[in-house]
Amino acid sequence: xxxxxxxxxxIAALMTACGTTKQAAQPDTTSQSATTTTSxxxxxxxxxxxLGGWQTMQTGGNIKLNAGSSFxxxxxxxxVRDEAIFISLRPVLGIEVGKLIITADSLYAVDKVHKRYxxxxxxxxxxxxxxxxxxxxxxxxxxxxxxxxxxxxEGNKNAVTAEKQGNGIVLTAEKQYKGYGYAFAFDKNNRIxxxxxxxxxxxxxxxxxxxxxxxxxxxxxxxHDINVDATVDKKKVAFSLEFKNIDWNGKVKIDKxxxxxxxxxxxxxxxxMFSN
Numbered sequence: 001x002x003x004x005x006x007x008x009x010x011i012a013a014l015m016t017a018c019g020t021t022k023q024a025a026q027p028d029t030t031s032q033s034a035t036t037t038t039s040x041x042x043x044x045x046x047x048x049x050x051l052g053g054w055q056t057m058q059t060g061g062n063i064k065l066n067a068g069s070s071f072x073x074x075x076x077x078x079x080v081r082d083e084a085i086f087i088s089l090r091p092v093l094g095i096e097v098g099k100l101i102i103t104a105d106s107l108y109a110v111d112k113v114h115k116r117y118x119x120x121x122x123x124x125x126x127x128x129x130x131x132x133x134x135x136x137x138x139x140x141x142x143x144x145x146x147x148x149x150x151x152x153x154e155g156n157k158n159a160v161t162a163e164k165q166g167n168g169i170v171l172t173a174e175k176q177y178k179g180y181g182y183a184f185a186f187d188k189n190n191r192i193x194x195x196x197x198x199x200x201x202x203x204x205x206x207x208x209x210x211x212x213x214x215x216x217x218x219x220x221x222x223x224h225d226i227n228v229d230a231t232v233d234k235k236k237v238a239f240s241l242e243f244k245n246i247d248w249n250g251k252v253k254i255d256k257x258x259x260x261x262x263x264x265x266x267x268x269x270x271x272x273m274f275s276n
Contacts, residue, residue, distance in 0.1 A: 043162035043169045048152055050190050051143060052220030055081050059246040065239045077243070078252040082134045086254045101256050104133050108256050111265075117258045118265045140241075142192045142211040142223025144184040146173055168193065191221055218248050 058078040065071045073091035078084075085102045101108040102122060109118040122133075130148030138145040144152040146159050152171070160171045167188035172181070185194045191214040197207040213225035226241040 042157060044152060044157040044160050044171060045154075046190050047144060047169070047171065047186060048154060048157060050216075050221040051151065051153075052218060054219035055249050056252045057141075057219070057246050057248055058250065058252050059243045061241060061243045063239060063241050066237070068235065075241075077140070078254060079137055079140075080252060080254060081137065082132075084254045085133060085136060085140070086252075099255070101254060102133055102136060108258075109265075110258060110262070112259070115259070115261065116263045116265050119258070139195065139209060140226070141219075142214060142221070142226070144171055144192065147182065192223060213242075217246060219246075222246065 056079065058076070061075050061077060063073055063075050071091075073089055074094070075090060076086075076088040078086040083104060085100075087100045088096050089098045090096050097112050099110050099112075105122055107118065107120050107122045111117065132148055132150075134150055135145050135147060137143075138151055144160075146152065146156045149156050149159065152160065159175065160173055163170045163172065165185065169186045169190075170183050171186070172183040176182070180197055180199055182195065182197045184192060185196070187193050192211045194211060195209040207230040208228070210227040210229075211223035211225070212227075214221050214223045222243075224243040224246075227238070228240075229236075229238050
């Protein structure tokens with residue numbers, strides 16, 4: 001049962017993976033170069049055209065985790081744009097056994113199996129990297145973003161450079177962070193295929209988010225199948241996330257209530273839960 005609750009924390013750690021692996025990273029003032037396409041149309045603009053607006057979302061889905069042992073569960077996900085992410089873990093008969101809430105400045109978790117909870121600043125995950133709740137939402141949904149500066153849009157499109165890769169395009173942020181760089185890959189139809197986080201001086205991703213099942217929705221192109229490969233606490237971790245039909249812009253409840261009688265966890269217990 002412990003591994004079931006750990007899935008919630010794995011999601012949070014993987015979504016801010018670059019922050020958990022390099023402490024107190026500082027901005028690199030040197031822009032990394034990339035080969036810009038010679039098309040008269042800025043490739044970033046073609047991607048921006050596929051991105052719609054949204055205020056809230058909620059969906060059901062399934063997750064599979066492999067971190068030494070494997071586990072699968074149904075989940076519920078709710079988001080309020082730029083404000084909060086709520087994840088409910090429901091492995092059997094729709095009964096919630098744990099939940100995780102990420103807000104702009106806080107991280108909450110409730111372990112209903114062991115009757116304990118966590119309430120900390122979200123900075124315990126980011127380690128100085130300016131990852132925002134908006135960035136995490138974009139990772140979940142398969143939307144390109146500029147780290148700490150929101151979803152790719154007309155106002156920040158010049159912060160990326162484009163490189164042709166086969167029939168597709170790779171968008172790379174011009175200003176990266178020491179130790180790691182990140183880039184988004186798209187197919188010939190401008191659908192996102194991956195987010196790669198690559199250590200400086202390497203060509204192989206240390207972390208990779210692969211996207212598929214990209215569908216056109218009222219919020220633009222949204223990936224419904226996500227596969228992540230990463231290392232958490234020196235352990236190889238992989239998980240896949242499948243969204244069902246997403247409901248956009250309805251009323252959502254982000255429940256941060258802590259049940260009475262629960263024992264508070266220390267922040268270090270967040271990562272101790274990855275162990276078997």
